[in-house]
Amino acid sequence: MTTQTAQAACKADDGQPLLSVQDLKIRIQMDNGVMQAVDGVDFEIKKGKTLGLVGESGCGKSLTSRAIIGINPKECETTGVIKYDLASEGSASDPIDLLSLDPKGKRIRSIRGNKIAMIFQEPMTAFSPMYTIGNQMVEMIRIHRTKNKKEAKKIALEMLGKVGISDQEKRFDQYPHEFSGGMRQRAMIAMALSCNPELLIADEPTTALDVTIQAQVLELMQSLQREFGMAILLVTHDLGIIAEMCDEVAVMYLGKIVEQAPVREIFYNPKHPYTKGLLKSMPRLGGEKSVRLDSIEGSVPMPIDMPPMCGFYERCTDRIEGVCNARSVPKTRISDDHSVRCFLYSDQQRGEAQ
Amino acid sequence: MSKPILDVVSLNKSFEVKSKKTLWGKPTRVQVLQDISFQLYEGETLSIVGESGCGKTTLGRCIVKGISASSGEVNYMTEEGDTVDFLKLKGKEAKKLRKDIQMIFQDPYSSLSPRMSVFDIIAEPLVANFKLKKSEIEEKVAEIASQTGLNVSYLRRYPHAFSGGQRQRIAIARALIMQPRLIVCDEAVSALDVSIQAQIINLLKDLQESFKITYIFISHDLSIVQNISDRVAVMHLGKVVELAPSEAMFSRPLHPYTEALMSAVPQPDPERKKDRIILEGEVPNPANPPSGCHFHPRCAYRTDKCVQQVPELREVDNGHFSACHYAGELNLKGVQANEAKRA
Numbered sequence A: 001m002t003t004q005t006a007q008a009a010c011k012a013d014d015g016q017p018l019l020s021v022q023d024l025k026i027r028i029q030m031d032n033g034v035m036q037a038v039d040g041v042d043f044e045i046k047k048g049k050t051l052g053l054v055g056e057s058g059c060g061k062s063l064t065s066r067a068i069i070g071i072n073p074k075e076c077e078t079t080g081v082i083k084y085d086l087a088s089e090g091s092a093s094d095p096i097d098l099l100s101l102d103p104k105g106k107r108i109r110s111i112r113g114n115k116i117a118m119i120f121q122e123p124m125t126a127f128s129p130m131y132t133i134g135n136q137m138v139e140m141i142r143i144h145r146t147k148n149k150k151e152a153k154k155i156a157l158e159m160l161g162k163v164g165i166s167d168q169e170k171r172f173d174q175y176p177h178e179f180s181g182g183m184r185q186r187a188m189i190a191m192a193l194s195c196n197p198e199l200l201i202a203d204e205p206t207t208a209l210d211v212t213i214q215a216q217v218l219e220l221m222q223s224l225q226r227e228f229g230m231a232i233l234l235v236t237h238d239l240g241i242i243a244e245m246c247d248e249v250a251v252m253y254l255g256k257i258v259e260q261a262p263v264r265e266i267f268y269n270p271k272h273p274y275t276k277g278l279l280k281s282m283p284r285l286g287g288e289k290s291v292r293l294d295s296i297e298g299s300v301p302m303p304i305d306m307p308p309m310c311g312f313y314e315r316c317t318d319r320i321e322g323v324c325n326a327r328s329v330p331k332t333r334i335s336d337d338h339s340v341r342c343f344l345y346s347d348q349q350r351g352e353a354q
Numbered sequence B: 001m002s003k004p005i006l007d008v009v010s011l012n013k014s015f016e017v018k019s020k021k022t023l024w025g026k027p028t029r030v031q032v033l034q035d036i037s038f039q040l041y042e043g044e045t046l047s048i049v050g051e052s053g054c055g056k057t058t059l060g061r062c063i064v065k066g067i068s069a070s071s072g073e074v075n076y077m078t079e080e081g082d083t084v085d086f087l088k089l090k091g092k093e094a095k096k097l098r099k100d101i102q103m104i105f106q107d108p109y110s111s112l113s114p115r116m117s118v119f120d121i122i123a124e125p126l127v128a129n130f131k132l133k134k135s136e137i138e139e140k141v142a143e144i145a146s147q148t149g150l151n152v153s154y155l156r157r158y159p160h161a162f163s164g165g166q167r168q169r170i171a172i173a174r175a176l177i178m179q180p181r182l183i184v185c186d187e188a189v190s191a192l193d194v195s196i197q198a199q200i201i202n203l204l205k206d207l208q209e210s211f212k213i214t215y216i217f218i219s220h221d222l223s224i225v226q227n228i229s230d231r232v233a234v235m236h237l238g239k240v241v242e243l244a245p246s247e248a249m250f251s252r253p254l255h256p257y258t259e260a261l262m263s264a265v266p267q268p269d270p271e272r273k274k275d276r277i278i279l280e281g282e283v284p285n286p287a288n289p290p291s292g293c294h295f296h297p298r299c300a301y302r303t304d305k306c307v308q309q310v311p312e313l314r315e316v317d318n319g320h321f322s323a324c325h326y327a328g329e330l331n332l333k334g335v336q337a338n339e340a341k342r343a
Helices: A002-011 A061-068 A106-111 A133-144 A149-162 A168-172 A181-193 A211-228 A239-245 A263-268 A273-281 A343-348 B056-063 B091-098 B118-129 B134-147 B164-176 B194-211 B222-228 B246-251 B256-264 B304-308
Strands: A019-030 A033-045 A050-054 A076-084 A116-119 A199-203 A231-236 A248-253 A256-262 A332-335 A338-340 B004-017 B028-041 B045-049 B071-077 B083-085 B101-104 B182-186 B214-219 B231-236 B239-245 B314-317 B320-322
Touching: A019 A061, A033 A050, A033 A061, A033 A076, A033 A256, A050 A061, A050 A239, A061 A076, A061 A116, A061 A199, A061 A231, A116 A181, A133 A149, A133 A168, A133 A181, A149 A168, A149 A181, A181 A211, A199 A211, A211 A239, A211 B256, A231 A239, A239 A263, A248 A263, A248 A273, A256 A263, A256 A273, A273 B194, A332 A343, B004 B056, B028 B056, B028 B214, B028 B239, B045 B056, B045 B222, B056 B101, B056 B182, B056 B214, B101 B164, B118 B134, B118 B164, B134 B164, B164 B194, B194 B222, B214 B222, B222 B246, B231 B246, B231 B256, B239 B246, B239 B256
Parallel strands: A050 A231, A050 A248, A116 A199, A199 A231, B045 B214, B045 B231, B101 B182, B182 B214
Antiparallel strands: A019 A033, A019 A076, A248 A256, A256 A338, A332 A338, B004 B028, B004 B071, B071 B083, B231 B239, B239 B320, B314 B320
């Protein structure tokens, strides 16, 4: 069964997307108004591909990724459609809407952790400190894959070996605090992958790690992706990681995807002023000391009771008064796979608007 | 070259760590800094890079006397030209010099007291060190605030009302108000978003230009380090393994660890060849460091000599120090100057 899913995932490269998010909105009631944390996000992930979701803190990228498996706190009012293709299960059916499922119900539980797995930023808080790593891995494997304890342990040990943890037998019985940071993140990846998920959501998987360990973890994720053919939704703020890992990139700002394109397009042909600003403000190796960084002035506003306008208006150097701050920005398709939310390009419209 | 403002001579620091085995077990000593020596010249930026646990923060704190070093000297050249060992000073004399050396911390969310207004935070060093009239204090705070890009009318607010970038500006203003000659920036921009990071780096550079401040810039992010520093010191497990002018280090590193660090940084260029050097294993435990060269278990170029002999930090090239037995003999890759392919 497991090898079948892996093969099926590899085979169907194009065609129906594995996951398609349409008009996702998340509102949070605050003391001083309603915060529109995620405001109409659409994206698709194809089987075996990697989509990068990049943005600054507070842009809603984590909420978006968590909404997919329904683990946001209940204060989040979520609307929209999150279609997930279960076809590889064998049941000939239309994609199901994950949002319509009861977040505590049986159906989502059979998907969460099994079909869609998640890696969190801080592995110390994601693992329970009260149970051994092995215990936590086996619990998950026994829920989704096998009832047999011995077999579950075998799978867990095998996965620990795959992510490069040596001396698995000993490590299996250790507690999270006995692992180092990089080791813990590997254990988390091993746990997430132990049910051969079709989609892996990685929320800032390497932010808490050193560059040398980060390189190890990224390499590991790539090699496991090749092996299992899973799709990855990579949430990060680091454009360097995006460049190395992703096929497609969605740039988020203030709850909206402001630009979406294949990775090369984003880096060599960015359109949105925010994307351009981000790329310019990054110091890069091989640059010169005297070079002054082009920073984006100002800071991200709070999306509380925002009027319909471009969220980037205040910080944008190319803003058009009376246009950008007067109405909400529609999505413009520049080419088949490149879309941008900016009035500067509304006359270059190709295809239909959304 | 200008005079050294700071001359650090074989600085050592060790901590006592309780043995985990038994409650009454003898504590073991962990050598966090080992024989660190370097000179810091006036007006330059020296960056200290390394992985977490290599002792870079401890080094910064020892220099500002936040914690006391176990042994060694930090010779400070005062404005009058006298040289004093900062670590040996006590009481009033230390206080007098302390205002010359300030520190900016990593996390602007925990380094500012939530119970003090921003005005009080910035003014506190003045109140603690000088007897000034209220109006004088107000004038000075307003001046510093505008120099660091803070809105003067917001100074009566409390830190929670400010964003991360603004808070870091407050921390910089607080450090700057004593008109220091040296600022130790401990991961000063690591907690900030990319677009804000650039603002703060630019601010630090501007301030350096207008006030001739010397920086010790502690960071793990090599792209930022390259952008800001004149010289770079790479630390590994409590030792400086390479020390060189920034350009020389990035174009031609002389220690395999530096090479690996550089190649591990993900670059925002999808077409770059991914010939990353993946270091195997983790940072060794400083309580039980490996024999010989501390880096040898992870080094691709190791030989028997590395396992047995401890390499000394030696000058290989002009001003370029390396602690590798084979420094200069190995052909290590630096960072190719990439033509910024930007749209």
